[in-house]
Amino acid sequence: MRKTMRRGLASLLGITLLGGLGVATAAPAQAAASDCPKGYFCAWKTEDTTGTMFKTNKSLPTLGTWNNTFRSQINRSSKFACLYDLPNYELGTYWSLDPNEDPRGYDIVPNPHTSSVGLVATERECGGDAYPTWYAETSPKAAGFGDLNGDRKADVLVRDKAGRLWYLPGGFTGTLVGAGGWNGMNALVRHGDFSRDGKEDVIAREASTGRLWLYPGTGTGGLGARKLIGAGGWNGMSQIAAVGDLSRDGRADLLAVEKATGRLWLYPGTASGTLGARKLIGSGGWNSMNALTGPGDTNGDGRVDVYAREASTGKLWMYPGTTSGGLGARKLVGTGGWNVMGTFLSVGDFTGDGKPDLATIARRPILEPEHADELRTYRGLGTGALAAWDYTDGNWWGLNGAF
Numbered sequence: 057m058r059k060t061m062r063r064g065l066a067s068l069l070g071i072t073l074l075g076g077l078g079v080a081t082a083a084p085a086q087a088a089a090s091d092c093p094k095g096y097f098c099a100w101k102t103e104d105t106t107g108t109m110f111k112t113n114k115s116l117p118t119l120g121t122w123n124n125t126f127r128s129q130i131n132r133s134s135k136f137a138c139l140y141d142l143p144n145y146e147l148g149t150y151w152s153l154d155p156n157e158d159p160r161g162y163d164i165v166p167n168p169h170t171s172s173v174g175l176v177a178t179e180r181e182c183g184g185d186a187y188p189t190w191y192a193e194t195s196p197k198a199a200g201f202g203d204l205n206g207d208r209k210a211d212v213l214v215r216d217k218a219g220r221l222w223y224l225p226g227g228f229t230g231t232l233v234g235a236g237g238w239n240g241m242n243a244l245v246r247h248g249d250f251s252r253d254g255k256e257d258v259i260a261r262e263a264s265t266g267r268l269w270l271y272p273g274t275g276t277g278g279l280g281a282r283k284l285i286g287a288g289g290w291n292g293m294s295q296i297a298a299v300g301d302l303s304r305d306g307r308a309d310l311l312a313v314e315k316a317t318g319r320l321w322l323y324p325g326t327a328s329g330t331l332g333a334r335k336l337i338g339s340g341g342w343n344s345m346n347a348l349t350g351p352g353d354t355n356g357d358g359r360v361d362v363y364a365r366e367a368s369t370g371k372l373w374m375y376p377g378t379t380s381g382g383l384g385a386r387k388l389v390g391t392g393g394w395n396v397m398g399t400f401l402s403v404g405d406f407t408g409d410g411k412p413d414l415a416t417i418a419r420r421p422i423l424e425p426e427h428a429d430e431l432r433t434y435r436g437l438g439t440g441a442l443a444a445w446d447y448t449d450g451n452w453w454g455l456n457g458a459f
């Protein structure tokens with residue numbers, strides 16, 4: 057869990073932030089901040105960046121003669137700089153500086169106290185792991201989705217702000233499964249086995265091209281070499297949601313809402329692991345829904361269902377899958393307030409009762425929006441409805457998506 061995090065340092069710690077205010081740019085004595093080379097964190101024993109300069113481009117567990125001496129500092133590295141009161145990055149008090157600070161300014165530290173410096177890819181890593189903690193009970197039955205390694209524990213994939221992908225198998229741990237570049241994707245879904253090898257896969261939409269890519273799951277949480285399954289035009293879809301097998305042919309399908317028309321389309325999975333000819337399953341009005349998610353069979357009739365959030369009301373609706381492979385008359389599942397959810401996480405049954413559940417990442421109304429996100433879990437009741445949320449975890453801030 058997150059320990060102490062400090063941002064907005066000027067107000068919290070009495071540090072004066074110069075630069076951009078026309079304060080520190082003119083005086084020659086203060087021009088030394090620009091002596092800090094790009095790629096480094098630098099500090100001085102004086103309040104005005106004069107005198108001997110400390111610099112590092114890697115993390116340092118101890119600071120030797122520089123221990124507790126930083127009075128002014130700047131982070132010109134491409135990483136977040138974490139400044140710890142204790143050596144060895146121990147979590148007492150610490151604060152973080154954004155990457156690539158403007159050398160026309162710097163930070164003043166009234167009371168020098170830094171004893172170790174960390175340079176990390178994401179702000180989360182100043183205080184812990186890049187990935188959050190996820191826990192799932194073992195389900196009595198295989199859900200057919202939400203389980204990349206087939207152990208009947210619902211798992212989660214998380215994208216961090218550095219564009220890496222982490223696999224969270226459900227026991228509080230995480231493994232790196234995507235080394236980078238995932239920030240180029242503007243939609244990420246997985247819901248079962250598209251490539252027909254018995255292992256769950258990931259589908260991603262490339263923002264710059266509107267292409268749809270299939271990343272075949274390796275069956276252990278990792279992903280293999282990608283394969284193009286949509287040549288373009290997918291940016292015309294406002295929502296893409298995996299739903300499992302809605303068309304009832306044994307192959308996982310994809311739903312998409314067409315921005316221009318508000319139509320809901322089903323893209324059927326095929327025997328070859330590609331998408332077949334699309335089928336209209338909602339003739340219009342779906343633009344009024346600003347989230348779609350496929351939690352599985354929520355009402356126990358053997359057919360997968362869809363949850364949709366209505367933008368204007370913040371209500372959550374359940375659309376039951378029908379025998380003909382479409383969606384039936386909707387039922388209200390959440391009476392309001394669902395617009396605070398940034399992400400819907402449908403990964404099957406994580407409470408271990410065999411009924412699919414729902415998790416969300418909610419944006420709390422707090423002063424520091426970058427730290428606002430928390431996980432909430434909703435137990436599925438097996439009737440299509442959800443219990444009130446019964447677990448929340450504030451460790452889910454500072455990420456760039458989960459699915």
Ligand SMILES: [Ca+2]
Binds near residue numbers: 202203209211226
């Ligand atoms: Ca699993």
Ligand SMILES: [Ca+2]
Binds near residue numbers: 301302303307308324
């Ligand atoms: Ca299907």
Ligand SMILES: [Ca+2]
Binds near residue numbers: 352358
């Ligand atoms: Ca159902």
Ligand SMILES: [Ca+2]
Binds near residue numbers: 404405407410412413
């Ligand atoms: Ca459950």
